[in-house]
Amino acid sequence: MNPTYFLFLIYIIVCTLIITYWAAKRSKTTNRFYIAAGTLTGFQNGMAIAGDFISAASFLGIVGMVAIRGYDGFLYSIGFLVSYLVVLFLIAEPIHRLGKYSLGDVICSRFPSESMRLLMAFCTFMISILYIIPQLVAAGFLLRLLLDINYYISVIVIGGLMTIFVVVGGMIATSWVQIVKTVLLMSGTFLLTLIVLSHFNWDVAELIGEVKTGTPLEDKFFLPGNLFDHPLEFLSLQLALVLGTAGLPHILIRLFTVSNAFEVRRSLISSTWIIGIFYVMTLVLGLGTVAFLGYESLMLLDPTGNLAAPLLAKAVGGDFLLAFVSAIAFTTIVAVVAGLVISATTAFSHDFFHHILKKGKSTEKEQLRAARWSALGIGFISTLFALRLETINVTFLVSMTFIVAASSIFPVLLLTIYWKRFTQVGAIMGMFSGLAASLLFVILGPYIMNPSDGWIRGEAIFSLYNPGIITIPIGFLGAYLGTILSREQSQSIVDFNKFYIQSQSGIVSRGEKKWKT
Amino acid sequence: MEERILHLIRKKKQLMAPALAAALLFYFLLPLSLIFIPDVMIRPSIIYSISWAWFYAFLQIPMTWFFCWLYHTTAKKIERQIEAIHKEESL
Numbered sequence: 001m002n003p004t005y006f007l008f009l010i011y012i013i014v015c016t017l018i019i020t021y022w023a024a025k026r027s028k029t030t031n032r033f034y035i036a037a038g039t040l041t042g043f044q045n046g047m048a049i050a051g052d053f054i055s056a057a058s059f060l061g062i063v064g065m066v067a068i069r070g071y072d073g074f075l076y077s078i079g080f081l082v083s084y085l086v087v088l089f090l091i092a093e094p095i096h097r098l099g100k101y102s103l104g105d106v107i108c109s110r111f112p113s114e115s116m117r118l119l120m121a122f123c124t125f126m127i128s129i130l131y132i133i134p135q136l137v138a139a140g141f142l143l144r145l146l147l148d149i150n151y152y153i154s155v156i157v158i159g160g161l162m163t164i165f166v167v168v169g170g171m172i173a174t175s176w177v178q179i180v181k182t183v184l185l186m187s188g189t190f191l192l193t194l195i196v197l198s199h200f201n202w203d204v205a206e207l208i209g210e211v212k213t214g215t216p217l218e219d220k221f222f223l224p225g226n227l228f229d230h231p232l233e234f235l236s237l238q239l240a241l242v243l244g245t246a247g248l249p250h251i252l253i254r255l256f257t258v259s260n261a262f263e264v265r266r267s268l269i270s271s272t273w274i275i276g277i278f279y280v281m282t283l284v285l286g287l288g289t290v291a292f293l294g295y296e297s298l299m300l301l302d303p304t305g306n307l308a309a310p311l312l313a314k315a316v317g318g319d320f321l322l323a324f325v326s327a328i329a330f331t332t333i334v335a336v337v338a339g340l341v342i343s344a345t346t347a348f349s350h351d352f353f354h355h356i357l358k359k360g361k362s363t364e365k366e367q368l369r370a371a372r373w374s375a376l377g378i379g380f381i382s383t384l385f386a387l388r389l390e391t392i393n394v395t396f397l398v399s400m401t402f403i404v405a406a407s408s409i410f411p412v413l414l415l416t417i418y419w420k421r422f423t424q425v426g427a428i429m430g431m432f433s434g435l436a437a438s439l440l441f442v443i444l445g446p447y448i449m450n451p452s453d454g455w456i457r458g459e460a461i462f463s464l465y466n467p468g469i470i471t472i473p474i475g476f477l478g479a480y481l482g483t484i485l486s487r488e489q490s491q492s493i494v495d496f497n498k499f500y501i502q503s504q505s506g507i508v509s510r511g512e513k514k515w516k517t
Numbered sequence: 518m519e520e521r522i523l524h525l526i527r528k529k530k531q532l533m534a535p536a537l538a539a540a541l542l543f544y545f546l547l548p549l550s551l552i553f554i555p556d557v558m559i560r561p562s563i564i565y566s567i568s569w570a571w572f573y574a575f576l577q578i579p580m581t582w583f584f585c586w587l588y589h590t591t592a593k594k595i596e597r598q599i600e601a602i603h604k605e606e607s608l
Contacts, residue, residue, distance in 0.1 A: 071570060075547075078577045082544045085584055089537040093592070205566070223559050224551045224570050231552040238548050242541070265592060269585045276578045497519060504526045505599045 004319055005147050008327035013161065016334065019176045023169030030367045033170035034101040034346055035256040042263035044179060046270020049254050051178030052339040053080070053245070053271070054185065054278060056138055056332050057398060062279070063312075064305025066286025067298060070221035073286060077279040079241030081272060086246045088268045093261045094417045094503035095252055103249055103409065104351035110416050110491075110499055111424040114356050119431050121351035123408055124249040127401050128344035129382055131250075132337050134397040136386030138306075139333040145302070146310055146326040155386045158330075162337040163379025166345060167372050171257060174338045181328075181335035182274060188328045189281045192309070195316045196288035207284075210291035221290070233464055240402050240468030247405030247413065250343035261506060288312055341378055349374040392455075396447035400438065403468050407475040408434030415479050417503055420496050426483030433478025434471060441467035518606040522599055529595045533588060540584045547573050 027033045040048065058080070065073030099106035103124055104117040136155050143154035165173045200207040208222070215221045245251055255264050289298060289308040292315045301311060313325040349371040354362050362370070412430045415422045442448065445467060446460040454460075464470070491499070502508050550558055551570060562572040 071574075075574060078544075078547070078574055081581050082540070082577060085537065085540050085581055088585060088588055089533055089540075222568065222571070224555065234552065235545075235548055238545070242544065261596065262593065265589045269582075269589060272581055272585050276581060280578065497523060501519065501522055501526070504529075505522055505596070505603075507522065507599070507603055 002319060002323065004323040005326060008323045009147065009330060012327050012331055013157075015180065016161065016165065016177050016331070019180065020165050020169040020173040023173035023176060026172050027168075027170040028368075030101075030350075030364055030371065032172060033368060033371055034342075034350060035253075036171045036175055038257060038259045040175060040257045040263075040267075042258055042266025043270045044175070045254060045258050045263065045267035047182040047274065048175045048178040048257070049251060049267055049271040050274040050278070051180075051182040051185075051335045052250055052254060053275065054182075054332065055135060055336045056142060056329060058278075059185065059189075059282070059332050060142070060306045060309055060329060062282045063285045063289065064302075064308040066283055067289040067308045068295070068305045070215070070217060071224050074279075074283050075224070076237075076241075077282065079238050080245070081275050081279060083242045083245035084268055084272045084275070086242060087251070088265065091246055091252075091413055091417060092255055092264050092268055095413070096255045096258070096261060096264045097506045098417075098503050099256060101253070101256060101350045102346045103252060103413070104347065104355070107412065107416055107427065108355075109502075110422075111427055113424060116424060116427060117351050117355055119428060120409075120412075121347040121356075123404070123431060123435060124347035124351075125344050127247075127249055127404055127409070128340045128347070129378070129385075130397045130404075131401045132340045132344070132378075132382040133385050133389065135333060135337050135340070136382060137389055139330075139337075140386065140390065142306065142329060142333070145307060146322075146329065151390055152387060155383060158334055158337065159379060159383030159386065161334050162341050163376060163383070165334075165338045166341045166375040166379065170371070171342055174335075174342050175254075175257060177331075177338055178335040181331045184328050184331055186274065186278060188324055189278060189285065192313060192316070192321070192325070193281045193284045193288075195321075196284055196292075196312070199288075199316065200291070207287055207291055211287050214290040214292075214294040216295055232469065233466060236464055236469035237466040239472060240399075240406050240466055243406040243410050243468070243472060244402035245405075247408070247410035248401075249347070249405075249409065250339045253343055253346060254339075282309075285309055285312060288316075292316065341375055341382075344378045345371055345375040348378065396442060399447070399466060400442045403442065403466065403471055404435060404438045406468055407438045407471040408432075411472070411475040411479050415476075419483075420491075420493070420500075421483060422479070423483045423486050423488045425486035425488050426479045426481075429482025430475055430479025434475025437471040437474040438467070441471055518602060521602050525595050525599050525602070529591060532591055536584060536587055540580065543580055544577060547577065 031037045062073060062077050065076060095106050098109040104120040107120050108117050136159055139158045140151040140155040143149045144151050165177055197207070200210065211221060212218055255267070258264055258267055286308065289312045293311055298305065298308060298311065301307060310322055310325050310329070314322040349367065353370045353374070354360060354367050408431045411434060412427050415430065416427060441462050441464070444461040446463060446465055448454055449456045449458055449460040451457055451459060550573070558570040559568050561567065562569045564572060
């Protein structure tokens with residue numbers, strides 16, 4: 001390995017471990033371990049949310065997608081950004097006010113029962129694990145390509161680091177690693193954007209002209225329709241992207257790490273600014289890749305397009321810039337998987353161990369020990385899976401995560417907060433139907449059933465790669481039918497009003513202790 | 518107190534529900550217009566040499582920031598009023 005790459009990598013690892021050491025001394029209580037005791041400011045949390053959200057697929061994948069597909073690649077990123085409006089307008093503040101550590105707390109604030117908590121914990125756990133595995137597999141391939149490190153060593157290093165961050169430093173370490181990642185990612189991308197633009201004398205028209213000569217699509221590069229030729233598929237993807245974020249547990253639990261609703265809003269506003277600016281820069285980088293390298297040489301080096309940004313860095317800044325961008329890609333992956341591990345850990349140790357197994361009676365010390373052991377177990381198991389799944393295409397897991405989130409968690413959270421007549425049976429039915437529909441449509445869809453390279457060789461029964469347009473309504477329909485068909489009484493108006501006031505204002509009535517405003 | 522707070526919460530909902538609907542409509546009109554009126558979308562827009570498709574896609578970014586700001590200012594105002602009622606009742 002080139003010594004510059006090695007030095008950058010070691011530097012990043014040492015820095016993040018120092019953060020973890022510092023955080024370890026501050027993570028001695030469950031409140032600190034799970035939610036950093038709500039001590040982050042809105043801006044810090046906004047950076048952490050962006051760090052949690054922008055995965056390697058966003059950083060490297062979208063640059064590559066713009067370079068290969070042009071306009072449609074950019075369109076993909078817009079859906080991710082707009083999804084934050086749904087989070088902010090509908091569920092962010094209520095989640096912060098109703099929950100303590102997990103989404104299970106949120107749902108149980110209205111429907112307190114073990115089955116409800118278990119189901120929410122299961123969905124959270126499953127989404128997090130399903131998302132960690134493809135990230136780790138991608139990380140293994142990426143580091144092999146970028147730094148020429150063996151796949152197994154790459155996965156073990158990243159899997160090991162994410163586990164150490166969470167086991168030792170909990171949410172504090174995870175948050176600060178994500179903040180550092182955002183600073184690195186934004187500054188690196190900004191630097192690369194400036195270098196690209198300076199090569200074209202800061203003239204975007206010149207860059208566009210060069211792009212047209214570099215791509216076989218020529219003028220069509222700037223026109224829609226190069227990626228999404230099936231209208232229903234296209235609309236379905238947009239729907240899953242826009243509603244998916246509002247059901248992603250690892251993003252939503254970040255809303256507990258600030259002290260009040262004002263900071264929750266500031267968190268989300270900061271993250272939309274960061275993510276918006278980031279996607280504009282990735283557009284420039286995608287265009288720059290085609291202008292500098294040309295489509296043919298990009299395809300020759302990497303047909304997936306995932307190496308577009310690193311190759312561009314090498315073309316404009318040599319080995320040093322390539323090492324810097326590789327280090328950013330490494331930090332990006334580590335920060336995202338650490339966020340996922342803490343989300344799965346909370347679901348297992350807080351919801352399952354503390355509330356269900358110990359009936360809410362375990363001591364602070366026991367809870368903390370359970371959380372650390374859970375994190376260790378989750379890190380170990382997901383790393384093991386990633387090592388075993390080297391040869392299998394697992395990219396569909398990423399899209400499935402968004403679909404499950406949008407079809408099962410989002411409808412139930414939304415209806416729990418706003419629908420007066422909603423019942424526990426409706427919530428359970430909603431989660432089950434959304435989850436079952438997502439799994440069914442993905443398993444019988446073209447990702448799994450494919451005559452050429454599918455797990456099941458044969459024509460797909462459902463032709464949509466992104467079945468969100470069908471599964472999301474099924475989630476809502478299940479919740480609705482469960483509610484109207486159950487004999488269970490919905491809450492009285494008085495009880496619902498109490499809950500509603502708490503979710504919308506943080507005020508707990510009848511003189512009970514007001515925990516948050 | 519409960520009624521007064523509920524009234525303010527309802528007021529916030531009345532202001533914010535149309536805003537979210539407008540934002541989502543603005544967003545989904547982009548894929549829909551690309552599907553149904555692709556010929557119009559590839560024509561040059563009011564800004565020289567940029568097609569409507571690009572112009573509209575770029576607009577989604579400031580649109581998101583604008584609606585975030587709108588929500589924040591409204592929520593802040595309502596929150597202060599609720600806080601005032603709560604303090605008044607606690608005294």
